[in-house]
Amino acid sequence: MKIEINDLRFTYPTGLEALQGISLTIEAGEQVAIVGQNGAGKTTLVRHFNGLLQPSSGSVLIGEWDTKKHSVAKLASRVGYVFQNPDEQLFSKDVGTEIRFGPRNLGYSKEKIDELVTRALSLTELSDKTDTNPYDLSPTWRKMAALASVIAMDTPIVIFDEPTTGQDAVNVARIANVIAELRKEGKTVITITHDIDFCAENFDRVIALSNGKILLDGSARDVLGQEEILAQTYVDPPQLTRLGKRLGLKETVRNQDEFLKALK
Amino acid sequence: MALVNLQNVTYKYPLTKTPALQNINLQIKEGEFVAVVGANGAGKSTLCYTLAGFAPHFFKGEMSGSIEVAGKESSKSTLDEWVLNVGLAFQNPFNQISGAKYTVFEEIAFGLENIGVPRDEMKDRVNDALALTGITDLADRSPYSLSGGQQQRVALTSILVMQPKLLVLDEPTSQMDPIGTREVFSVIRKMAEGGMTVVMVEHKMEWIAQFADRVIALKDGSILLEGKPGEVLTSDVLAENGFGISRYTSTAREAKKQGLWKKEKLPVTLDEAVEGFKK
Amino acid sequence: MHERLSFHIKRDSVLHRLNPLTKLTLVLALIMVAFTSPWYWTPHLLFLFVIIPLSFIGKVFREFFFAATRLILPAAGFLFLMQAFFQPIGEHVIFKFYFLDITQESLMFAFKNAMRVIVMVSSFTLFLLTTHPSELMSDLTRRGLPGQFAYVIISTLQILPQIQSKSQTIISAQRSRGLDTEGNFFKRAGSLVPLVGPLVFGSLVEVEERAIAIEARGFTSKSIKTSLYEIADTSFEKIIRWGLIIIIILSIVLNIWL
Numbered sequence: 001m002k003i004e005i006n007d008l009r010f011t012y013p014t015g016l017e018a019l020q021g022i023s024l025t026i027e028a029g030e031q032v033a034i035v036g037q038n039g040a041g042k043t044t045l046v047r048h049f050n051g052l053l054q055p056s057s058g059s060v061l062i063g064e065w066d067t068k069k070h071s072v073a074k075l076a077s078r079v080g081y082v083f084q085n086p087d088e089q090l091f092s093k094d095v096g097t098e099i100r101f102g103p104r105n106l107g108y109s110k111e112k113i114d115e116l117v118t119r120a121l122s123l124t125e126l127s128d129k130t131d132t133n134p135y136d137l138s139p140t141w142r143k144m145a146a147l148a149s150v151i152a153m154d155t156p157i158v159i160f161d162e163p164t165t166g167q168d169a170v171n172v173a174r175i176a177n178v179i180a181e182l183r184k185e186g187k188t189v190i191t192i193t194h195d196i197d198f199c200a201e202n203f204d205r206v207i208a209l210s211n212g213k214i215l216l217d218g219s220a221r222d223v224l225g226q227e228e229i230l231a232q233t234y235v236d237p238p239q240l241t242r243l244g245k246r247l248g249l250k251e252t253v254r255n256q257d258e259f260l261k262a263l264k
Numbered sequence: 265m266a267l268v269n270l271q272n273v274t275y276k277y278p279l280t281k282t283p284a285l286q287n288i289n290l291q292i293k294e295g296e297f298v299a300v301v302g303a304n305g306a307g308k309s310t311l312c313y314t315l316a317g318f319a320p321h322f323f324k325g326e327m328s329g330s331i332e333v334a335g336k337e338s339s340k341s342t343l344d345e346w347v348l349n350v351g352l353a354f355q356n357p358f359n360q361i362s363g364a365k366y367t368v369f370e371e372i373a374f375g376l377e378n379i380g381v382p383r384d385e386m387k388d389r390v391n392d393a394l395a396l397t398g399i400t401d402l403a404d405r406s407p408y409s410l411s412g413g414q415q416q417r418v419a420l421t422s423i424l425v426m427q428p429k430l431l432v433l434d435e436p437t438s439q440m441d442p443i444g445t446r447e448v449f450s451v452i453r454k455m456a457e458g459g460m461t462v463v464m465v466e467h468k469m470e471w472i473a474q475f476a477d478r479v480i481a482l483k484d485g486s487i488l489l490e491g492k493p494g495e496v497l498t499s500d501v502l503a504e505n506g507f508g509i510s511r512y513t514s515t516a517r518e519a520k521k522q523g524l525w526k527k528e529k530l531p532v533t534l535d536e537a538v539e540g541f542k543k
Numbered sequence: 544m545h546e547r548l549s550f551h552i553k554r555d556s557v558l559h560r561l562n563p564l565t566k567l568t569l570v571l572a573l574i575m576v577a578f579t580s581p582w583y584w585t586p587h588l589l590f591l592f593v594i595i596p597l598s599f600i601g602k603v604f605r606e607f608f609f610a611a612t613r614l615i616l617p618a619a620g621f622l623f624l625m626q627a628f629f630q631p632i633g634e635h636v637i638f639k640f641y642f643l644d645i646t647q648e649s650l651m652f653a654f655k656n657a658m659r660v661i662v663m664v665s666s667f668t669l670f671l672l673t674t675h676p677s678e679l680m681s682d683l684t685r686r687g688l689p690g691q692f693a694y695v696i697i698s699t700l701q702i703l704p705q706i707q708s709k710s711q712t713i714i715s716a717q718r719s720r721g722l723d724t725e726g727n728f729f730k731r732a733g734s735l736v737p738l739v740g741p742l743v744f745g746s747l748v749e750v751e752e753r754a755i756a757i758e759a760r761g762f763t764s765k766s767i768k769t770s771l772y773e774i775a776d777t778s779f780e781k782i783i784r785w786g787l788i789i790i791i792i793l794s795i796v797l798n799i800w801l
Binding site for chain 3: 313344365370376381
Binding site for chain 1: 709712713715716717718719720721722723724725736737738739740741744745748
């Protein structure tokens, strides 16, 4: 499902102009990372994708739906959104019920819900914790439960806001795996992240925001190589990209495979 | 003499079966910058709370062994005395805002008011601290109106301004942008060089490697490895135990297998990686 | 994104510069005199010739006017009508409405009471507009109010906007999961569960973490606390305060006497 954003502007009631004319198109099945300094407008932008925020001017189209004309609850059938803090989301008595909440709201049949929940549980490696109370889970697993509860909604577009914040290496790998699976299923994944190495290893396209404007938008390789421009929005290129530059490799490398190949 | 001295420290939270820390022995010199790494649940936060006096003084539970900071013994001190020597900032910045202040400037002055610092000195110290962490332009904003990364800087500044002998930081940069993170690491490095002792929990290996003097790797409440960043962070033991490692190290390890990395020692920083890969 | 957590308007005026305790005493005096003065027109005159001019002196007339017309006058108007209709006093009936008589006496009585309430609320509003809560608390702490007590008061003043913004985030998270918060009563009531759970859990975590955070910053330190703000207090103001207290006493005495 295509996302089309046309000259989107947004001003908070305090007068802060958080978005100052954003235009972009995201095709179905793209894996997009949004990066940029604190306060650049990343969260404000993605909250327009499912109608949580309404443009002050300009438009946001999800498929053929204008977000101005559809409720958030309705848009939830197209756009899943995992919030940064799982504590703001989890409320059920057990993990299984928690994950059923979203698909049930969307009115799927019981069979379909069962299937979706089972799949979301196994994808997030939560299958053995179905009956656990979400509040008894460690923060790591609460994060995974929040992920599962949105993935189970089976939306064509999934948004993650800072999925790797405060997570250890093992869990970051788990989250990368979830994103890879969603990619295989042809879903659009949009992720806000400060973890630029995670970004380089898991996303094809990178959008760098700065002060409510698009600073860079393109393939991860093109964007992540632009050290000086990225610095304007407080982002460093990935570790291996910087290493490649220092070694004078001709092309921009993003991950281990590309780096080793370029080195040979 | 060591500023921090932990001897056989074992700690169990109330209502739990297994200890969160087991038989920890640790000495830290004055002015040393020690990074603590480990998986979620390895006991990193508990170690922070122990150093900062909150375990057991605040959480209760069972503590054994001896905890000494700046010549004082934790079991013989009260929390309000202890915090004069040890400062603590932790991950969630929102919950660290006092809730009693209307501007960032007032927020940072809060601790100094509590310990009775005279007004003129207070203003100077707050201004210096704001400049140090680069948030002078936020001074008149409400702490609640800031982004997560900005609030983390406020939380850090609020504790730096107290000038503790030992600064304990539990993932203080988790919500900061990459260059902001690097800036904070270099500020903390500067504090350590000025004589402040720092213990910092972090996942960001590249900056630990570059800025810390020593790394402690925790696993299941015990110290698994300890030593210079270059030794600990390149250890195979770390990789085998699912610790985060920098891309320089992991890539060089792979390159070594393919004969592309010739040196014996693996790199942890960009400079070391450049040095080793250079033809 | 709420920059404003208090009513306070930052301006430079004589009223702003007064010691918070002087202003508090003034508010108390206005209220006490309005309620106890035996002379009928006291509250009316106080409002017209003391409170309104003070709002000009304090350079907050616009904000004061806004609060008065939106909040204070409607409330006082309602009180006036209730009392005018339901106060069974007096014989000079001016107006009959079914079984309710409106007498000249009940009208006068209602007018005075409404004016008293206006004086009370508007003087307090003026106080809040010209006094920063931190200054008030610092001053009261300096005069011996326990620090913990001041903290509780001031953090309570801030808690409402916080809960509001937190609820907003939680509702947003649940709406993103397809929760329909619009529609009939049952739907709305049902949508409370996914809101309250995270709100309560979040608050429990928050209380613990905040306790740690303020403790780490010496909150329970036994040393004598200092204050960032220098709160001016002159002997002249002290005289004013005593003067106001004498006026309060006089008014009470007159009320009992006459």
